[in-house]
Amino acid sequence: MQEFDIAIIGAGIGGASLAAMLADAAPGRPVLLAERESFPGYHTTGRSAALYSVLYGNATVCVLTAASRAFFNDPPPGFSEHPLLTPRGVLYVAAEVGSDAVREVRESAARTGTRALPLTPQEAREMVPILHPGPLREALLEPDAMDMDVHGIHQGFLRRAKAGGVDLRSDAPLLAASWDGSTWTLTFPDGPVRARKLVNAAGAWADEVARMAGVPTVGLMPLRRTAMMLDPPPGFDIHRWPAVIDAAGSFYFKPDAGMILASPADETPSPPCDAQADEWDIAVCIDRVQNAADLPVRRVSRSWAGLRSFVADRSPVVGPPALHPGFFWFAAQGGYGIQMAPALARVGASLLDHGVLPPDIADAGVTVADLSPDRCYGD
Structure with a gap:
Protein backbone atom coordinates (compact mmCIF):
# COMPACT_ATOMS: atom_id res chain seq x y z
CA MET A 1 0.00 0.00 0.00
CA ALA A 50 -11.69 37.32 -9.55
CA LEU A 51 -11.33 40.44 -7.44
CA TYR A 52 -8.52 41.18 -4.99
CA SER A 53 -9.65 43.62 -2.31
CA VAL A 54 -7.92 43.91 1.05
CA LEU A 55 -11.09 45.51 2.44
CA TYR A 56 -13.34 42.59 1.50
CA GLY A 57 -13.90 40.25 4.45
CA ASN A 58 -13.59 40.23 8.24
CA ALA A 59 -10.49 41.26 10.20
CA THR A 60 -8.71 37.90 9.86
CA VAL A 61 -9.46 37.67 6.15
CA CYS A 62 -8.23 41.22 5.55
CA VAL A 63 -4.90 40.50 7.27
CA LEU A 64 -4.39 37.32 5.23
CA THR A 65 -5.35 39.10 2.01
CA ALA A 66 -2.93 41.95 2.67
CA ALA A 67 -0.18 39.42 3.46
CA SER A 68 -0.75 37.71 0.10
CA ARG A 69 -0.08 40.73 -2.05
CA ALA A 70 3.70 40.40 -2.14
CA PHE A 71 3.38 36.89 -3.58
CA PHE A 72 0.90 38.01 -6.23
CA ASN A 73 3.09 40.95 -7.23
CA ASP A 74 6.27 38.89 -7.37
CA PRO A 75 5.49 35.17 -7.73
CA PRO A 76 8.23 32.55 -7.90
CA PRO A 77 9.99 32.11 -11.26
CA GLY A 78 7.89 30.11 -13.71
CA PHE A 79 4.70 30.45 -11.67
CA SER A 80 2.85 32.27 -14.47
CA GLU A 81 3.65 33.80 -17.84
CA HIS A 82 1.31 36.72 -17.16
CA PRO A 83 0.74 39.16 -14.28
CA LEU A 84 -1.47 37.68 -11.58
CA LEU A 85 -2.96 41.06 -10.64
CA THR A 86 -4.03 43.90 -12.93
CA PRO A 87 -5.31 47.32 -11.82
CA ARG A 88 -9.04 47.67 -11.24
CA GLY A 89 -9.92 49.54 -8.04
CA VAL A 90 -13.07 49.12 -5.99
CA LEU A 91 -15.70 51.78 -5.38
CA TYR A 92 -17.67 51.07 -2.22
CA VAL A 93 -21.02 52.87 -2.33
CA ALA A 94 -23.64 53.44 0.35
CA ALA A 95 -27.22 54.72 0.38
CA GLU A 96 -26.76 56.56 3.68
CA VAL A 97 -23.99 58.64 5.23
CA GLY A 98 -22.14 57.19 8.20
CA SER A 99 -23.56 53.68 7.89
CA ASP A 100 -22.11 50.76 9.85
CA ALA A 101 -21.10 49.16 6.55
CA VAL A 102 -18.97 52.15 5.54
CA ARG A 103 -17.50 52.36 9.03
CA GLU A 104 -16.40 48.72 8.77
CA VAL A 105 -14.69 49.41 5.44
CA ARG A 106 -12.85 52.36 7.01
CA GLU A 107 -11.80 50.23 9.98
CA SER A 108 -10.47 47.51 7.69
CA ALA A 109 -8.46 50.12 5.80
CA ALA A 110 -6.95 51.48 9.01
CA ARG A 111 -6.16 48.01 10.33
CA THR A 112 -4.33 46.89 7.19
CA GLY A 113 -2.82 50.18 6.09
CA THR A 114 -4.88 50.13 2.90
CA ARG A 115 -5.88 53.28 1.07
CA ALA A 116 -9.61 54.01 1.21
CA LEU A 117 -10.23 57.44 -0.30
CA PRO A 118 -13.49 59.25 0.49
CA LEU A 119 -15.28 60.50 -2.61
CA THR A 120 -18.23 62.80 -2.99
CA PRO A 121 -21.22 61.32 -4.83
CA GLN A 122 -20.33 63.52 -7.80
CA GLU A 123 -16.74 62.21 -7.85
CA ALA A 124 -18.04 58.65 -7.70
CA ARG A 125 -20.36 59.30 -10.64
CA GLU A 126 -17.48 60.78 -12.62
CA MET A 127 -15.72 57.42 -12.24
CA VAL A 128 -18.82 55.34 -12.99
CA PRO A 129 -21.26 57.63 -14.83
CA ILE A 130 -24.18 55.19 -14.80
CA LEU A 131 -24.59 55.39 -11.00
CA HIS A 132 -27.92 56.94 -10.03
CA PRO A 133 -27.48 60.10 -7.93
CA GLY A 134 -30.49 59.37 -5.69
CA PRO A 135 -29.33 56.25 -3.80
CA LEU A 136 -25.67 57.33 -3.76
CA ARG A 137 -24.92 59.12 -0.48
CA GLU A 138 -21.37 58.09 0.35
CA ALA A 139 -18.46 56.45 -1.49
CA LEU A 140 -15.00 55.13 -0.70
CA LEU A 141 -12.42 54.20 -3.32
CA GLU A 142 -9.92 51.41 -2.77
CA PRO A 143 -7.57 52.37 -5.62
CA ASP A 144 -5.16 49.48 -5.06
CA ALA A 145 -7.74 46.71 -5.54
CA MET A 146 -6.97 44.43 -8.47
CA ASP A 147 -8.44 41.95 -10.89
CA MET A 148 -6.99 38.48 -10.35
CA ASP A 149 -6.03 35.88 -12.93
CA LEU A 220 -19.81 24.46 7.80
CA MET A 221 -22.42 26.48 5.91
CA PRO A 222 -22.20 26.29 2.09
CA LEU A 223 -23.91 29.38 0.66
CA ARG A 224 -24.81 29.79 -2.99
CA ARG A 225 -23.55 32.93 -4.75
CA THR A 226 -24.95 33.88 -8.18
CA ALA A 227 -23.14 35.78 -10.93
CA MET A 228 -23.97 36.74 -14.48
CA MET A 229 -22.59 38.52 -17.52
CA LEU A 230 -24.52 41.51 -18.88
CA ASP A 231 -24.03 43.67 -21.95
CA PRO A 232 -22.24 46.94 -21.18
CA PRO A 233 -24.30 50.14 -21.24
CA PRO A 234 -24.29 51.67 -24.73
CA GLY A 235 -22.17 54.74 -25.27
CA PHE A 236 -19.69 54.18 -22.44
CA ASP A 237 -16.10 52.97 -22.31
CA ILE A 238 -16.26 50.69 -19.26
CA HIS A 239 -12.73 49.32 -19.30
CA ARG A 240 -11.30 51.73 -16.73
CA TRP A 241 -14.26 51.62 -14.37
CA PRO A 242 -13.59 50.25 -10.91
CA ALA A 243 -15.64 47.45 -9.50
CA VAL A 244 -18.71 48.81 -7.68
CA ILE A 245 -19.61 47.13 -4.40
CA ASP A 246 -22.55 48.05 -2.23
CA ALA A 247 -20.96 48.50 1.21
CA ALA A 248 -24.08 46.94 2.76
CA GLY A 249 -23.51 43.79 0.68
CA SER A 250 -26.57 43.74 -1.59
CA PHE A 251 -24.84 43.73 -5.00
CA TYR A 252 -21.64 44.27 -6.93
CA PHE A 253 -20.70 44.72 -10.57
CA LYS A 254 -17.49 45.23 -12.50
CA PRO A 255 -16.11 45.26 -16.03
CA ASP A 256 -14.99 41.85 -17.21
CA ALA A 257 -13.71 41.07 -20.71
CA GLY A 258 -15.80 43.84 -22.26
CA MET A 259 -18.95 42.84 -20.39
CA ILE A 260 -20.40 43.63 -16.96
CA LEU A 261 -20.09 40.88 -14.36
CA ALA A 262 -22.83 41.36 -11.78
CA SER A 263 -24.02 39.59 -8.65
CA PRO A 264 -26.75 40.13 -6.04
CA ALA A 265 -24.19 39.05 -3.41
CA ASP A 266 -26.68 36.37 -2.41
CA GLU A 267 -25.97 33.81 0.30
CA THR A 268 -28.55 31.06 -0.08
CA PRO A 269 -27.95 27.99 2.13
CA SER A 270 -27.25 24.94 0.00
CA PRO A 271 -26.12 21.37 0.45
CA PRO A 272 -22.73 20.57 -1.13
CA CYS A 273 -23.52 20.23 -4.84
CA ASP A 274 -22.79 21.43 -8.35
CA ALA A 275 -24.52 24.78 -7.76
CA GLN A 276 -26.59 26.32 -10.53
CA ALA A 277 -27.94 29.86 -10.91
CA ASP A 278 -31.57 30.30 -9.87
CA GLU A 279 -33.93 32.43 -12.00
CA TRP A 280 -35.14 34.31 -8.92
CA ASP A 281 -31.59 35.28 -7.92
CA ILE A 282 -30.92 36.47 -11.47
CA ALA A 283 -34.02 38.69 -11.31
CA VAL A 284 -33.01 40.01 -7.88
CA CYS A 285 -29.56 40.89 -9.20
CA ILE A 286 -30.95 42.82 -12.14
CA ASP A 287 -33.35 44.70 -9.87
CA ARG A 288 -30.68 45.66 -7.33
CA VAL A 289 -28.16 46.77 -9.94
CA GLN A 290 -30.75 48.79 -11.83
CA ASN A 291 -31.85 50.51 -8.62
CA ALA A 292 -28.26 51.70 -8.20
CA ALA A 293 -27.23 52.29 -11.81
CA ASP A 294 -28.63 53.05 -15.24
CA LEU A 295 -27.77 49.68 -16.76
CA PRO A 296 -30.33 48.45 -19.31
CA VAL A 297 -30.51 44.67 -19.35
CA ARG A 298 -31.66 43.28 -22.66
CA ARG A 299 -30.31 39.83 -22.03
CA VAL A 300 -28.23 37.77 -19.63
CA SER A 301 -25.52 36.31 -21.78
CA ARG A 302 -24.36 33.82 -19.15
CA SER A 303 -25.12 33.01 -15.52
CA TRP A 304 -23.61 30.63 -12.99
CA ALA A 305 -23.38 29.97 -9.27
CA GLY A 306 -20.79 28.74 -6.82
CA LEU A 307 -20.69 27.76 -3.17
CA ARG A 308 -18.94 29.92 -0.57
CA SER A 309 -18.48 27.93 2.64
CA PHE A 310 -18.32 29.62 6.05
CA VAL A 311 -18.44 28.82 9.74
CA ALA A 312 -20.28 31.10 12.17
Whole structure:
Protein backbone atom coordinates (compact mmCIF):
# COMPACT_ATOMS: atom_id res chain seq x y z
CA MET A 1 0.00 0.00 0.00
CA GLN A 2 1.40 3.39 -1.00
CA GLU A 3 2.33 5.61 1.95
CA PHE A 4 2.31 9.39 2.20
CA ASP A 5 3.39 11.86 4.82
CA ILE A 6 0.36 14.06 4.10
CA ALA A 7 -2.84 13.42 2.12
CA ILE A 8 -4.78 16.53 1.08
CA ILE A 9 -8.44 16.08 0.13
CA GLY A 10 -9.49 18.70 -2.42
CA ALA A 11 -7.42 20.38 -5.14
CA GLY A 12 -9.22 23.71 -5.37
CA ILE A 13 -7.32 26.85 -4.51
CA GLY A 14 -6.96 25.79 -0.86
CA GLY A 15 -5.55 22.32 -1.41
CA ALA A 16 -3.46 23.38 -4.42
CA SER A 17 -1.82 26.33 -2.65
CA LEU A 18 -1.11 24.30 0.50
CA ALA A 19 0.39 21.45 -1.53
CA ALA A 20 2.63 23.93 -3.36
CA MET A 21 3.87 25.48 -0.10
CA LEU A 22 4.60 22.05 1.36
CA ALA A 23 6.49 21.09 -1.79
CA ASP A 24 8.50 24.32 -1.62
CA ALA A 25 9.45 23.59 1.99
CA ALA A 26 10.47 19.99 1.36
CA PRO A 27 10.71 18.97 -2.32
CA GLY A 28 10.12 15.28 -2.84
CA ARG A 29 8.14 14.89 0.36
CA PRO A 30 5.43 12.24 -0.18
CA VAL A 31 2.25 14.32 -0.44
CA LEU A 32 -0.99 13.20 -2.05
CA LEU A 33 -3.41 15.79 -3.48
CA ALA A 34 -6.71 14.02 -4.23
CA GLU A 35 -9.51 15.71 -6.21
CA ARG A 36 -12.99 14.21 -6.48
CA GLU A 37 -13.74 15.83 -9.87
CA SER A 38 -12.16 15.27 -13.27
CA PHE A 39 -10.24 18.53 -12.98
CA PRO A 40 -9.35 20.66 -9.94
CA GLY A 41 -11.23 23.82 -9.08
CA TYR A 42 -14.51 22.81 -10.70
CA HIS A 43 -16.97 23.87 -7.98
CA THR A 44 -15.78 27.14 -6.45
CA THR A 45 -12.32 28.22 -7.57
CA GLY A 46 -13.28 28.22 -11.24
CA ARG A 47 -16.41 30.31 -10.55
CA SER A 48 -14.77 33.21 -8.73
CA ALA A 49 -15.49 36.86 -9.51
CA ALA A 50 -11.69 37.32 -9.55
CA LEU A 51 -11.33 40.44 -7.44
CA TYR A 52 -8.52 41.18 -4.99
CA SER A 53 -9.65 43.62 -2.31
CA VAL A 54 -7.92 43.91 1.05
CA LEU A 55 -11.09 45.51 2.44
CA TYR A 56 -13.34 42.59 1.50
CA GLY A 57 -13.90 40.25 4.45
CA ASN A 58 -13.59 40.23 8.24
CA ALA A 59 -10.49 41.26 10.20
CA THR A 60 -8.71 37.90 9.86
CA VAL A 61 -9.46 37.67 6.15
CA CYS A 62 -8.23 41.22 5.55
CA VAL A 63 -4.90 40.50 7.27
CA LEU A 64 -4.39 37.32 5.23
CA THR A 65 -5.35 39.10 2.01
CA ALA A 66 -2.93 41.95 2.67
CA ALA A 67 -0.18 39.42 3.46
CA SER A 68 -0.75 37.71 0.10
CA ARG A 69 -0.08 40.73 -2.05
CA ALA A 70 3.70 40.40 -2.14
CA PHE A 71 3.38 36.89 -3.58
CA PHE A 72 0.90 38.01 -6.23
CA ASN A 73 3.09 40.95 -7.23
CA ASP A 74 6.27 38.89 -7.37
CA PRO A 75 5.49 35.17 -7.73
CA PRO A 76 8.23 32.55 -7.90
CA PRO A 77 9.99 32.11 -11.26
CA GLY A 78 7.89 30.11 -13.71
CA PHE A 79 4.70 30.45 -11.67
CA SER A 80 2.85 32.27 -14.47
CA GLU A 81 3.65 33.80 -17.84
CA HIS A 82 1.31 36.72 -17.16
CA PRO A 83 0.74 39.16 -14.28
CA LEU A 84 -1.47 37.68 -11.58
CA LEU A 85 -2.96 41.06 -10.64
CA THR A 86 -4.03 43.90 -12.93
CA PRO A 87 -5.31 47.32 -11.82
CA ARG A 88 -9.04 47.67 -11.24
CA GLY A 89 -9.92 49.54 -8.04
CA VAL A 90 -13.07 49.12 -5.99
CA LEU A 91 -15.70 51.78 -5.38
CA TYR A 92 -17.67 51.07 -2.22
CA VAL A 93 -21.02 52.87 -2.33
CA ALA A 94 -23.64 53.44 0.35
CA ALA A 95 -27.22 54.72 0.38
CA GLU A 96 -26.76 56.56 3.68
CA VAL A 97 -23.99 58.64 5.23
CA GLY A 98 -22.14 57.19 8.20
CA SER A 99 -23.56 53.68 7.89
CA ASP A 100 -22.11 50.76 9.85
CA ALA A 101 -21.10 49.16 6.55
CA VAL A 102 -18.97 52.15 5.54
CA ARG A 103 -17.50 52.36 9.03
CA GLU A 104 -16.40 48.72 8.77
CA VAL A 105 -14.69 49.41 5.44
CA ARG A 106 -12.85 52.36 7.01
CA GLU A 107 -11.80 50.23 9.98
CA SER A 108 -10.47 47.51 7.69
CA ALA A 109 -8.46 50.12 5.80
CA ALA A 110 -6.95 51.48 9.01
CA ARG A 111 -6.16 48.01 10.33
CA THR A 112 -4.33 46.89 7.19
CA GLY A 113 -2.82 50.18 6.09
CA THR A 114 -4.88 50.13 2.90
CA ARG A 115 -5.88 53.28 1.07
CA ALA A 116 -9.61 54.01 1.21
CA LEU A 117 -10.23 57.44 -0.30
CA PRO A 118 -13.49 59.25 0.49
CA LEU A 119 -15.28 60.50 -2.61
CA THR A 120 -18.23 62.80 -2.99
CA PRO A 121 -21.22 61.32 -4.83
CA GLN A 122 -20.33 63.52 -7.80
CA GLU A 123 -16.74 62.21 -7.85
CA ALA A 124 -18.04 58.65 -7.70
CA ARG A 125 -20.36 59.30 -10.64
CA GLU A 126 -17.48 60.78 -12.62
CA MET A 127 -15.72 57.42 -12.24
CA VAL A 128 -18.82 55.34 -12.99
CA PRO A 129 -21.26 57.63 -14.83
CA ILE A 130 -24.18 55.19 -14.80
CA LEU A 131 -24.59 55.39 -11.00
CA HIS A 132 -27.92 56.94 -10.03
CA PRO A 133 -27.48 60.10 -7.93
CA GLY A 134 -30.49 59.37 -5.69
CA PRO A 135 -29.33 56.25 -3.80
CA LEU A 136 -25.67 57.33 -3.76
CA ARG A 137 -24.92 59.12 -0.48
CA GLU A 138 -21.37 58.09 0.35
CA ALA A 139 -18.46 56.45 -1.49
CA LEU A 140 -15.00 55.13 -0.70
CA LEU A 141 -12.42 54.20 -3.32
CA GLU A 142 -9.92 51.41 -2.77
CA PRO A 143 -7.57 52.37 -5.62
CA ASP A 144 -5.16 49.48 -5.06
CA ALA A 145 -7.74 46.71 -5.54
CA MET A 146 -6.97 44.43 -8.47
CA ASP A 147 -8.44 41.95 -10.89
CA MET A 148 -6.99 38.48 -10.35
CA ASP A 149 -6.03 35.88 -12.93
CA VAL A 150 -7.79 33.06 -11.06
CA HIS A 151 -6.91 30.37 -13.59
CA GLY A 152 -3.27 31.48 -13.69
CA ILE A 153 -3.04 31.52 -9.89
CA HIS A 154 -4.64 28.09 -9.46
CA GLN A 155 -2.64 26.48 -12.25
CA GLY A 156 0.56 28.05 -10.97
CA PHE A 157 0.08 26.43 -7.57
CA LEU A 158 -0.76 23.06 -9.15
CA ARG A 159 2.34 23.17 -11.37
CA ARG A 160 4.52 24.12 -8.43
CA ALA A 161 3.07 21.30 -6.34
CA LYS A 162 3.66 18.71 -9.06
CA ALA A 163 7.17 20.02 -9.73
CA GLY A 164 7.91 19.47 -6.04
CA GLY A 165 6.83 15.84 -6.21
CA VAL A 166 3.19 16.09 -5.07
CA ASP A 167 1.07 13.22 -6.40
CA LEU A 168 -2.02 14.90 -7.92
CA ARG A 169 -4.93 12.55 -8.62
CA SER A 170 -8.21 13.55 -10.27
CA ASP A 171 -11.43 11.50 -10.27
CA ALA A 172 -10.37 10.46 -6.77
CA PRO A 173 -13.18 10.99 -4.26
CA LEU A 174 -12.44 9.85 -0.73
CA LEU A 175 -14.60 6.80 0.00
CA ALA A 176 -13.50 5.90 3.53
CA ALA A 177 -11.03 6.99 6.18
CA SER A 178 -9.88 5.15 9.30
CA TRP A 179 -7.30 6.09 11.94
CA ASP A 180 -5.34 3.47 13.90
CA GLY A 181 -3.70 5.91 16.31
CA SER A 182 -0.71 6.71 14.15
CA THR A 183 -1.71 6.39 10.49
CA TRP A 184 -4.73 7.01 8.28
CA THR A 185 -5.94 4.38 5.84
CA LEU A 186 -7.74 6.26 3.05
CA THR A 187 -9.80 4.47 0.44
CA PHE A 188 -10.15 5.84 -3.09
CA PRO A 189 -11.71 4.27 -6.20
CA ASP A 190 -8.33 2.88 -7.26
CA GLY A 191 -7.57 1.43 -3.84
CA PRO A 192 -6.33 2.39 -0.36
CA VAL A 193 -3.30 4.43 0.68
CA ARG A 194 -1.80 5.30 4.06
CA ALA A 195 -0.98 8.77 5.33
CA ARG A 196 0.47 10.17 8.53
CA LYS A 197 -1.74 13.28 8.36
CA LEU A 198 -5.06 13.92 6.64
CA VAL A 199 -5.74 17.49 5.46
CA ASN A 200 -9.37 18.38 4.87
CA ALA A 201 -9.41 20.97 2.06
CA ALA A 202 -12.66 19.68 0.57
CA GLY A 203 -14.48 23.02 0.33
CA ALA A 204 -18.25 22.64 0.66
CA TRP A 205 -17.73 18.92 1.35
CA ALA A 206 -15.37 19.49 4.31
CA ASP A 207 -17.89 18.52 7.00
CA GLU A 208 -18.69 15.36 5.04
CA VAL A 209 -15.00 14.43 4.99
CA ALA A 210 -14.83 15.02 8.75
CA ARG A 211 -17.81 12.72 9.35
CA MET A 212 -16.19 10.05 7.21
CA ALA A 213 -13.03 10.35 9.33
CA GLY A 214 -14.92 10.24 12.63
CA VAL A 215 -13.97 13.84 13.49
CA PRO A 216 -16.48 16.41 14.86
CA THR A 217 -17.74 18.79 12.20
CA VAL A 218 -17.33 22.57 12.43
CA GLY A 219 -20.82 23.63 11.35
CA LEU A 220 -19.81 24.46 7.80
CA MET A 221 -22.42 26.48 5.91
CA PRO A 222 -22.20 26.29 2.09
CA LEU A 223 -23.91 29.38 0.66
CA ARG A 224 -24.81 29.79 -2.99
CA ARG A 225 -23.55 32.93 -4.75
CA THR A 226 -24.95 33.88 -8.18
CA ALA A 227 -23.14 35.78 -10.93
CA MET A 228 -23.97 36.74 -14.48
CA MET A 229 -22.59 38.52 -17.52
CA LEU A 230 -24.52 41.51 -18.88
CA ASP A 231 -24.03 43.67 -21.95
CA PRO A 232 -22.24 46.94 -21.18
CA PRO A 233 -24.30 50.14 -21.24
CA PRO A 234 -24.29 51.67 -24.73
CA GLY A 235 -22.17 54.74 -25.27
CA PHE A 236 -19.69 54.18 -22.44
CA ASP A 237 -16.10 52.97 -22.31
CA ILE A 238 -16.26 50.69 -19.26
CA HIS A 239 -12.73 49.32 -19.30
CA ARG A 240 -11.30 51.73 -16.73
CA TRP A 241 -14.26 51.62 -14.37
CA PRO A 242 -13.59 50.25 -10.91
CA ALA A 243 -15.64 47.45 -9.50
CA VAL A 244 -18.71 48.81 -7.68
CA ILE A 245 -19.61 47.13 -4.40
CA ASP A 246 -22.55 48.05 -2.23
CA ALA A 247 -20.96 48.50 1.21
CA ALA A 248 -24.08 46.94 2.76
CA GLY A 249 -23.51 43.79 0.68
CA SER A 250 -26.57 43.74 -1.59
CA PHE A 251 -24.84 43.73 -5.00
CA TYR A 252 -21.64 44.27 -6.93
CA PHE A 253 -20.70 44.72 -10.57
CA LYS A 254 -17.49 45.23 -12.50
CA PRO A 255 -16.11 45.26 -16.03
CA ASP A 256 -14.99 41.85 -17.21
CA ALA A 257 -13.71 41.07 -20.71
CA GLY A 258 -15.80 43.84 -22.26
CA MET A 259 -18.95 42.84 -20.39
CA ILE A 260 -20.40 43.63 -16.96
CA LEU A 261 -20.09 40.88 -14.36
CA ALA A 262 -22.83 41.36 -11.78
CA SER A 263 -24.02 39.59 -8.65
CA PRO A 264 -26.75 40.13 -6.04
CA ALA A 265 -24.19 39.05 -3.41
CA ASP A 266 -26.68 36.37 -2.41
CA GLU A 267 -25.97 33.81 0.30
CA THR A 268 -28.55 31.06 -0.08
CA PRO A 269 -27.95 27.99 2.13
CA SER A 270 -27.25 24.94 0.00
CA PRO A 271 -26.12 21.37 0.45
CA PRO A 272 -22.73 20.57 -1.13
CA CYS A 273 -23.52 20.23 -4.84
CA ASP A 274 -22.79 21.43 -8.35
CA ALA A 275 -24.52 24.78 -7.76
CA GLN A 276 -26.59 26.32 -10.53
CA ALA A 277 -27.94 29.86 -10.91
CA ASP A 278 -31.57 30.30 -9.87
CA GLU A 279 -33.93 32.43 -12.00
CA TRP A 280 -35.14 34.31 -8.92
CA ASP A 281 -31.59 35.28 -7.92
CA ILE A 282 -30.92 36.47 -11.47
CA ALA A 283 -34.02 38.69 -11.31
CA VAL A 284 -33.01 40.01 -7.88
CA CYS A 285 -29.56 40.89 -9.20
CA ILE A 286 -30.95 42.82 -12.14
CA ASP A 287 -33.35 44.70 -9.87
CA ARG A 288 -30.68 45.66 -7.33
CA VAL A 289 -28.16 46.77 -9.94
CA GLN A 290 -30.75 48.79 -11.83
CA ASN A 291 -31.85 50.51 -8.62
CA ALA A 292 -28.26 51.70 -8.20
CA ALA A 293 -27.23 52.29 -11.81
CA ASP A 294 -28.63 53.05 -15.24
CA LEU A 295 -27.77 49.68 -16.76
CA PRO A 296 -30.33 48.45 -19.31
CA VAL A 297 -30.51 44.67 -19.35
CA ARG A 298 -31.66 43.28 -22.66
CA ARG A 299 -30.31 39.83 -22.03
CA VAL A 300 -28.23 37.77 -19.63
CA SER A 301 -25.52 36.31 -21.78
CA ARG A 302 -24.36 33.82 -19.15
CA SER A 303 -25.12 33.01 -15.52
CA TRP A 304 -23.61 30.63 -12.99
CA ALA A 305 -23.38 29.97 -9.27
CA GLY A 306 -20.79 28.74 -6.82
CA LEU A 307 -20.69 27.76 -3.17
CA ARG A 308 -18.94 29.92 -0.57
CA SER A 309 -18.48 27.93 2.64
CA PHE A 310 -18.32 29.62 6.05
CA VAL A 311 -18.44 28.82 9.74
CA ALA A 312 -20.28 31.10 12.17
CA ASP A 313 -17.53 33.72 12.61
CA ARG A 314 -16.68 33.75 8.87
CA SER A 315 -12.96 33.16 9.43
CA PRO A 316 -11.08 30.21 7.90
CA VAL A 317 -10.72 26.98 9.84
CA VAL A 318 -7.07 25.92 9.81
CA GLY A 319 -5.38 23.45 12.12
CA PRO A 320 -5.89 20.17 13.97
CA PRO A 321 -8.62 19.59 16.57
CA ALA A 322 -7.14 19.07 20.02
CA LEU A 323 -8.59 15.56 20.25
CA HIS A 324 -7.65 14.54 16.68
CA PRO A 325 -4.07 15.70 16.01
CA GLY A 326 -3.71 13.57 12.87
CA PHE A 327 -6.60 15.41 11.18
CA PHE A 328 -5.99 18.93 9.84
CA TRP A 329 -8.70 21.38 8.77
CA PHE A 330 -8.03 23.70 5.84
CA ALA A 331 -11.54 24.87 5.06
CA ALA A 332 -14.25 27.56 5.46
CA GLN A 333 -12.47 30.03 3.19
CA GLY A 334 -15.73 31.60 2.12
CA GLY A 335 -15.47 33.75 -0.99
CA TYR A 336 -11.96 34.88 -0.07
CA GLY A 337 -9.91 31.76 -0.75
CA ILE A 338 -8.13 33.03 -3.83
CA GLN A 339 -7.26 36.51 -2.61
CA MET A 340 -5.71 35.15 0.62
CA ALA A 341 -4.35 31.90 -0.83
CA PRO A 342 -0.58 32.55 -0.57
CA ALA A 343 -0.69 33.73 3.05
CA LEU A 344 -3.21 31.11 4.17
CA ALA A 345 -1.15 28.36 2.55
CA ARG A 346 1.93 29.57 4.44
CA VAL A 347 -0.15 29.48 7.62
CA GLY A 348 -1.29 25.93 6.88
CA ALA A 349 2.20 24.67 6.07
CA SER A 350 3.66 26.29 9.18
CA LEU A 351 0.96 24.87 11.47
CA LEU A 352 1.29 21.42 9.90
CA ASP A 353 5.06 21.25 10.36
CA HIS A 354 5.76 23.47 13.37
CA GLY A 355 2.46 24.20 15.13
CA VAL A 356 3.01 27.98 14.95
CA LEU A 357 1.99 30.83 12.66
CA PRO A 358 4.44 32.57 10.31
CA PRO A 359 5.88 35.56 12.20
CA ASP A 360 4.40 38.21 9.88
CA ILE A 361 0.90 36.78 10.30
CA ALA A 362 1.23 36.59 14.07
CA ASP A 363 2.66 40.12 14.18
CA ALA A 364 -0.42 41.34 12.27
CA GLY A 365 -2.65 40.14 15.09
CA VAL A 366 -3.92 36.75 13.90
CA THR A 367 -3.67 33.97 16.48
CA VAL A 368 -3.78 30.19 16.29
CA ALA A 369 -7.03 30.33 18.26
CA ASP A 370 -8.59 32.61 15.62
CA LEU A 371 -8.21 29.80 13.08
CA SER A 372 -8.44 26.65 15.19
CA PRO A 373 -11.35 24.26 14.61
CA ASP A 374 -11.73 24.01 18.38
CA ARG A 375 -13.37 27.45 18.43
CA CYS A 376 -16.27 25.92 16.48
CA TYR A 377 -17.00 23.23 19.06
CA GLY A 378 -18.11 25.45 21.94
CA ASP A 379 -17.32 24.71 25.58
